[in-house]
Amino acid sequence: MAIKIVVRRPLTFAERTYLPQIIAGLKVTWDNMMRPPVTLQYPDERPTIPKNYRGVPTLIADTNGREKCVSCQLCEFVCPPKAIRITPGEISETSDNAHVEKAPKEFEINMLRCIYCGLCQEVCPEEAIFLQSQYSLTGLTRESMVNNKAKLYELGGTLPDGHHKWDKKKEEAEKQAGGQH
Amino acid sequence: MEKILTDLVLSPLWYFAIARGLLVIVVLMSIAAYTVLLERKASAWIQGRIGPNRTNHPLISWIPFVGTFLAKGGFIQPAADGLKFLFKEDALPGHVRKVYYVLAPIIALAPAIVTMVMLPFGQLPGGQIITLCPGADVGVLFMFAISSLGVYSIALAGWSANSKFPFLGAVRGAAQLISYELAMGLSVLTVFLATASPDENNALSLVSIVNAQTGAWNILFHPVAALVFLICIFAETNRHPFDMPESETDLVGGFHTEYGAFKFGIFFVAEYSHMIIGSSLFILMFLGGWHILPWMPTVGSGIIATLLGLGAFFFKLCFFLFFFVWVRWTIPRFRYDQVMRIGWRVLLPIAVLNLIAYFIWYAIRG
Numbered sequence: 001m002a003i004k005i006v007v008r009r010p011l012t013f014a015e016r017t018y019l020p021q022i023i024a025g026l027k028v029t030w031d032n033m034m035r036p037p038v039t040l041q042y043p044d045e046r047p048t049i050p051k052n053y054r055g056v057p058t059l060i061a062d063t064n065g066r067e068k069c070v071s072c073q074l075c076e077f078v079c080p081p082k083a084i085r086i087t088p089g090e091i092s093e094t095s096d097n098a099h100v101e102k103a104p105k106e107f108e109i110n111m112l113r114c115i116y117c118g119l120c121q122e123v124c125p126e127e128a129i130f131l132q133s134q135y136s137l138t139g140l141t142r143e144s145m146v147n148n149k150a151k152l153y154e155l156g157g158t159l160p161d162g163h164h165k166w167d168k169k170k171e172e173a174e175k176q177a178g179g180q181h
Numbered sequence: 182m183e184k185i186l187t188d189l190v191l192s193p194l195w196y197f198a199i200a201r202g203l204l205v206i207v208v209l210m211s212i213a214a215y216t217v218l219l220e221r222k223a224s225a226w227i228q229g230r231i232g233p234n235r236t237n238h239p240l241i242s243w244i245p246f247v248g249t250f251l252a253k254g255g256f257i258q259p260a261a262d263g264l265k266f267l268f269k270e271d272a273l274p275g276h277v278r279k280v281y282y283v284l285a286p287i288i289a290l291a292p293a294i295v296t297m298v299m300l301p302f303g304q305l306p307g308g309q310i311i312t313l314c315p316g317a318d319v320g321v322l323f324m325f326a327i328s329s330l331g332v333y334s335i336a337l338a339g340w341s342a343n344s345k346f347p348f349l350g351a352v353r354g355a356a357q358l359i360s361y362e363l364a365m366g367l368s369v370l371t372v373f374l375a376t377a378s379p380d381e382n383n384a385l386s387l388v389s390i391v392n393a394q395t396g397a398w399n400i401l402f403h404p405v406a407a408l409v410f411l412i413c414i415f416a417e418t419n420r421h422p423f424d425m426p427e428s429e430t431d432l433v434g435g436f437h438t439e440y441g442a443f444k445f446g447i448f449f450v451a452e453y454s455h456m457i458i459g460s461s462l463f464i465l466m467f468l469g470g471w472h473i474l475p476w477m478p479t480v481g482s483g484i485i486a487t488l489l490g491l492g493a494f495f496f497k498l499c500f501f502l503f504f505f506v507w508v509r510w511t512i513p514r515f516r517y518d519q520v521m522r523i524g525w526r527v528l529l530p531i532a533v534l535n536l537i538a539y540f541i542w543y544a545i546r547g
Contacts, residue, residue: 022508022511022512025511025512026507026508026511028511029227029507029510029511030507032226032227032228032229033223033226033227035229037225037226037229037230037231038229038230039229039230039231041231
């Protein structure tokens with residue numbers, strides 16, 4: 001490997017007076033002054049949220065309005081700050097969703113504990129929990145900072161993915177049952 | 182109109198003197214307050230921000246357009262800042278030396294206001310000078326002498342606060358002020374020598390220096406002196422890059438670390454008043470005072486010429502205050518040993534050599 005010797009020049013006289021550097025610096029700041037400010041006047045102007053932003057975690061429903069969560073509690077176990085608390089519940093036989101395994105009776109996310117890491121979204125086998133674009137969350141009491149199931153579905157809305165896993169399972173099971181006959 | 186103005190500005194009656202004094206103090210204080218605003222706004226522009234643009238009063242915001250404009254420009258901010266300083270709890274720490282602790286801010290502001298007495302701002306139609314102390318022929322000596330007293334406030338504040346950061350700031354500040362005083366005094370000697378002639382018997386008067394600059398400004402004939410003097414003004418007013426007594430990054434707040442509320446506000450105003458005085462001195466001695474441009478004949482006559490002259494002085498003053506702010510947000514602070522080296526080993530020899538060179542040139546020219 002060729003060795004390149006870099007000459008260490010002593011400072012020139014002009015450099016030692018500081019003056020050319022100061023004038024160059026003044027020009028830099030002047031150019032900056034002429035540029036428009038980058039400030040976002042926050043409450044009046046809102047930032048545009050990037051697509052993969054990790055905001056407040058929410059629960060979502062599918063296009064049929066069925067809650068996607070099956071209460072497997074993986075998110076509760078993976079949650080590093082233990083912000084999620086799920087009370088599992090059965091689905092009644094008479095319900096339209098009786099073919100689905102389970103559903104949460106209550107689903108609480110304590111936003112005072114949540115660290116917005118997104119592990120719950122990553123671990124969810126049903127794609128039922130998503131960190132969406134809400135970035136500003138405030139409350140006047142500690143209780144109001146705990147999002148319950150109703151609040152989580154209200155925040156989450158519907159994901160139009162047309163990916164009806166449980167319906168397909170049911171159809172397949174019915175087909176197989178028909179074939180055996 | 183001219184008569185009334187002449188009477189108002191030049192009447193020997195004592196109440197007019199007091200009125201003039203109050204007028205100058207009010208103008209000085211408001212310029213200082215708006216320089217603080219300029220500092221905040223210009224620093225914001227340099228850093229890509231907007232700066233204060235929300236402060237408003239219901240009575241003013243009610244006016245269409247003007248109210249919004251005043252708020253956007255932050256023009257009501259200085260009032261809010263001042264009121265905040267005024268109404269904060271004025272705490273007196275238990276560990277300070279109380280008399281000197283209270284005395285220090287007063288000593289900081291007093292020289293700044295007293296030196297205002299000698300500043301000429303413009304010329305009336307009759308040839309009289311608009312100043313608080315007309316006819317003073319030692320203007321510059323008086324200003325140098327009094328404005329140097331400001332170092333006592335820094336020394337007293339740092340010592341009486343009885344804590345180490347203020348003390349370090351005070352020691353640095355005192356050393357810096359004394360070092361730069363020498364180069365400052367020597368650099369302007371050439372200007373006085375150039376102004377003085379055998380038939381001129383008040384060469385130290387700022388008015389005669391300004392009158393001598395009707396043609397060429399002194400900065401064209403004494404560029405080295407002007408540069409040395411400019412650097413020394415920065416050092417004397419403790420502005421960046423010579424921010425030794427404050428050095429907020431390494432000394433918390435320097436000499437005023439232990440001060441709060443209105444006493445801190447007075448230090449603040451004193452710093453900006455010193456900036457105004459320093460800029461005015463530079464304008465009067467090197468930038469032609471109230472002359473609009475070099476070699477430019479007087480525009481208009483009578484009161485119009487007076488107002489144009491005052492306007493030119495004010496414009497130059499505004500530019501200089503902006504320059505102070507601009508430099509502050511451009512250059513980082515020198516290290517303490519660099520400050521001392523520049524003062525003693527660079528500026529002082531340059532000032533002396535400049536003086537000798539001027540002597541030689543003067544001797545050759547005959």
